Amino acid sequence: MTASSAPFTPGPKIKEPRIRSGRLRPGAEQWSWRFMRISGPLLVVLILTHLFINLLTGDGVNQIDFAFVAGKWASPLWQVWDILMLVLAMLHGGNGMRLLINDYAHHATLRKVLHSALGVAVIGIIVLGALVIFTFDPCPLDADPSLLPSFCEDVR
Amino acid sequence: MTATAESPAVGEVKAMTVTLRILRSKPEGTDEHKPGEQYWQEFQVEAHATDRVLDALHKIKWEQDGSLAFRRSCAHGVCGSDAMRINARNRLACKTLLKDLNPAKPIIVEPIKGLPVEKDLIVDMEPFFASYREIMPFLMTTGNAPARERLQSSEQRDRFDDTTKCILCAACTTSCPVFWTDGQYFGPQAIVGAHRFIFDSRDEGQWDRLEILNDKAGVWKCRTAFNCTEACPRGIEVTKAISEVKHALTTGEF
Numbered sequence: 050m051t052a053s054s055a056p057f058t059p060g061p062k063i064k065e066p067r068i069r070s071g072r073l074r075p076g077a078e079q080w081s082w083r084f085m086r087i088s089g090p091l092l093v094v095l096i097l098t099h100l101f102i103n104l105l106t107g108d109g110v111n112q113i114d115f116a117f118v119a120g121k122w123a124s125p126l127w128q129v130w131d132i133l134m135l136v137l138a139m140l141h142g143g144n145g146m147r148l149l150i151n152d153y154a155h156h157a158t159l160r161k162v163l164h165s166a167l168g169v170a171v172i173g174i175i176v177l178g179a180l181v182i183f184t185f186d187p188c189p190l191d192a193d194p195s196l197l198p199s200f201c202e203d204v205r
Numbered sequence: 206m207t208a209t210a211e212s213p214a215v216g217e218v219k220a221m222t223v224t225l226r227i228l229r230s231k232p233e234g235t236d237e238h239k240p241g242e243q244y245w246q247e248f249q250v251e252a253h254a255t256d257r258v259l260d261a262l263h264k265i266k267w268e269q270d271g272s273l274a275f276r277r278s279c280a281h282g283v284c285g286s287d288a289m290r291i292n293a294r295n296r297l298a299c300k301t302l303l304k305d306l307n308p309a310k311p312i313i314v315e316p317i318k319g320l321p322v323e324k325d326l327i328v329d330m331e332p333f334f335a336s337y338r339e340i341m342p343f344l345m346t347t348g349n350a351p352a353r354e355r356l357q358s359s360e361q362r363d364r365f366d367d368t369t370k371c372i373l374c375a376a377c378t379t380s381c382p383v384f385w386t387d388g389q390y391f392g393p394q395a396i397v398g399a400h401r402f403i404f405d406s407r408d409e410g411q412w413d414r415l416e417i418l419n420d421k422a423g424v425w426k427c428r429t430a431f432n433c434t435e436a437c438p439r440g441i442e443v444t445k446a447i448s449e450v451k452h453a454l455t456t457g458e459f
């Protein structure tokens with residue numbers, strides 16, 4: 050460097066384009082991650098057994114009608130099975146969609162709107178599904194008896 | 206047999222013409238293109254199959270178009286300046302031989318994805334380095350410094366050997382689909398950089414780094430896509446290092 054060369058002036062400080070999310074709820078994402086890994090394998094067992102019983106035993110897909118579903122929901126085992134499947138699939142799928150919204154929706158307002166819509170859908174479907182499973186009437190009075198499960202004759 | 210002037214040298218590598226399709230952009234624009242607009246341009250160069258993509262880029266810059274902009278320094282896979290997307294995969298131009306790329310077809314060269322492009326193949330690396338700085342990539346200890354070196358067994362050294370090899374080329378981070386879309390994720394390289402200290406028996410700052418990576422933008426963003434491991438020119442098992450950091454966070458074990 051010669052004495053006549055211009056003094057060194059640093060360039061403008063480069064802006065930091067990435068805004069950190071802040072650490073408001075430390076560990077929340079860790080629990081989301083754990084939940085996905087716990088609910089995933091549970092769903093494998095629940096869904097594969099569900100498909101096996103419905104499609105591969107007895108008459109297969111042809112057996113599924115009102116009477117078949119009513120018959121299954123008469124048993125507490127299948128009531129619990131189906132509510133577990135419903136709740137886990139909705140929470141797992143809902144949490145997965147939450148992750149995707151975090152990835153793709155960059156605007157805070159848009160993210161809030163999508164997260165709220167997702168929350169309403171998840172809670173709404175769980176509530177409606179639970180109502181159907183637990184308030185289901187297998188023997189409606191004015192129905193054609195040939196469509197009803199066999200145990201309805203004893204009930205009347 | 207005596208060598209004569211006519212007989213070709215044994216195993217001579219034949220010269221051939223290769224086409225490079227380069228995604229370019231000029232901050233000041235050109236006659237046909239707006240400032241910053243990206244466009245494709247093809248170049249044909251004479252090269253040998255054993256030449257590297259970097260040699261072909263040099264030939265273009267030195268003999269055809271001096272305005273072509275790309276970074277390189279060591280030209281031998283050490284400095285990490287010339288990561289670029291070659292035929293849709295992140296690689297170092299200086300470590301990629303033309304013969305490994307099917308030179309019969311145009312070779313497609315783009316800047317690495319997910320960082321702001323400044324000119325041609327040059328991107329703004331600052332967001333990448335900012336993430337690296339956040340995980341505090343330096344030895345953190347407590348108490349007085351020992352009078353001699355801090356001892357470590359070879360098993361303790363092996364624990365983090367893989368992640369010491371990183372040259373900060375950004376090939377991994379800019380191959381990650383979560384990094385492309387998310388804009389907040391630290392990216393695989395910052396986790397590799399943290400792993401190098403978290404699993405170093407001499408370091409005492411593990412939990413400071415782990416707490417940073419437990420953040421919303423930290424390791425839990427990783428979806429185990431394995432793009433980073435495939436991209437790393439140093440052969441670092443990046444996804445495995447990320448999993449080890451997750452494991453340390455969930456179990457508290459190192």
Ligand code: HEM
Pocket residue numbers: 085086088089090092093096138139141142143144145146148149427428429
């Ligand atoms: C059948 C058994 C299933 C298993 C083993 C399973 C497993 C997983 C795991 C481990 C993840 C986390 C991926 C990661 O963060 O790296 C995940 C994500 C996800 N799962 Fe499942 N899952 C199953 C069923 C379902 C069902 C029934 C739904 C829909 C209702 C669903 C929707 C999703 C969504 C939307 C994501 C987020 C995708 C992403 O993060 O990119 N999964 N699944």
Ligand code: SF4
Pocket residue numbers: 285370371372373374375376377378393394397436437438439440441443
């Ligand atoms: S981990 Fe590999 S790909 Fe990533 S910055 Fe380091 S050397 Fe490059």
Ligand code: FES
Pocket residue numbers: 276277278279280281282283284285286287288297298299300
């Ligand atoms: S130029 Fe240094 S790594 Fe390629």
